[in-house]
Amino acid sequence: MAQGQARTAAKTATPPFSPVLLLGVALKPVRPQLLQPIFDSMLGIIRRRHPDILERMADYADKPVCIDPTDLPFVILLDPNPEEPRLTVRREIDPAEVAATIHGPLEMLIALAEGKVDGDALFFSRRLVIEGDTEVVVALRNAIDGAGIDLIEDISQHLGPLGRPFRGLAGAAIGLIGRLRDDFEMLRSSLIAPAVKDVDAQSARIAALEGEVKQLRKAARRGGAA
């Protein structure tokens, strides 16, 4: 299968122009297997600190879920089997391999995992795209939201004496990403400003034409009735 084919909703789940997107471009040459140890450690931490997630997912043990950070060049396969859970990073996943897929930008997926944003609200606003078995997605969302995950705190606790410097580094990184995000937003607005102006003008023209069509239809109906 060609790269990217697994992302069946990728066309509509366009990633935002962000520092993470740039990181994704940089990570393209990296083989996903090289990142696997990070995900193995994360799963270990989650199992130790939040065992209730897998407990709430017990009814969906045989329903793997694909988590697709749309701004990164890989996807994550979550196998929620309580006996042998797995979090595998892959370049791509055939949709037939999984019960459901969740597409969204990385920062939003992390905020969702930490309960900082509401999953329903993200879905209503179309920033989160789900495909496949909705039940397993809802169960996963509820299980994770209910766990009270705090990634920095969870990793800090895992690192023991190195936790404190890690907290400092993570705080600085979050601050840097926030500033970069603002800069990226400014760049994006600047780049698309001429196109937005054209679209606004076209929208106004379409609205005017729709009004005229409505008037003509009314007039035609009146003429027909007479």
Next chain:
Amino acid sequence: MTELARPELVCPAGTPAALKSAVDAGADCVYVGFRDETNARNFPGLNFSRKELGEGVAYAHAHGAKVLAAINTFPRAGQPQLWHRAVDDAAKAKVDAVILADIGLIEYAARTHPELRLHLSVQAAASNPDAIRFYAERFGIKRVVLPRVLTVSEIAAINPRIAPVETEVFVFGGLCVMAEGRCALSSYATGQSPNMNGVCSPAGEVRYTETPEGITSELGGFTINKFAHNEPAGYPTLCKGRFIANDKASYLFEEPTSLNTLAILPDLIRAGVTAFKIEGRQRGRAYVAAVVQAFRQGIDAVLAGRPLPDIDLDRITEGGKQTTGAYEKAWR
């Protein structure tokens, strides 16, 4: 001027983490359900085990808040044991009240746990003084959650006629536009209903399909809506489906929209309502915290005689829209 009574803020929690968020954000009461079909939010991965309920009650009580257990579905004929056990376990966990809808279950609770405070669920659809007084006189119901069909003035008229029974009204969240506890739309499409199974439009029956034109939502195999790209979406319920009639696709029952009464809080407080309820046990911690904080500020402002705070809750509303619903009946 008469001093206004301070209404209780009753907040939803689908998980222990959401309960803590609600209490920390200023909830006076938190309502929860067991992880089974005894409550009207029997969603996958949601709700409380018996142990979690006990811990939740301890946390809430330690912070001066109450916990209400919703056991508000209707037991299957001849098989009330699951519902009886839920009432027994809620009493054992020392919840501050149980919220019930079924008349047989109310009788069981009143007889078996005479010390347990009983609230009448919105699912019982008691919307007039005669019905409410019946439940109060026969079973000692202390509070009724009013269906979302009454205007503020109708609520103000009901309150003195049912005293000392308290009223609780919804102030934010999803809207049921049907006769609550009697809607059969979900059952028609999926065989499961909020009334009997605790779930409206069960997630297992919902499918979303991305197409070049946008997203299509299906319930039980029926296409119920199509959203264009960037068009805000709503819950996949039949009552909020978009159907074609007279060659025109439109929302025949109700648009995807959320109830928001922040702007009319002073009227609801003056109407003598005892408790304000926020819908959304199925929503995440972020929703709970945001809505509870907004209404805490709103209620405190009204009681202190300050102007209502201007709080934008658009980002968490269904379909990106808000309404005051039947409270104002603006369509009349």
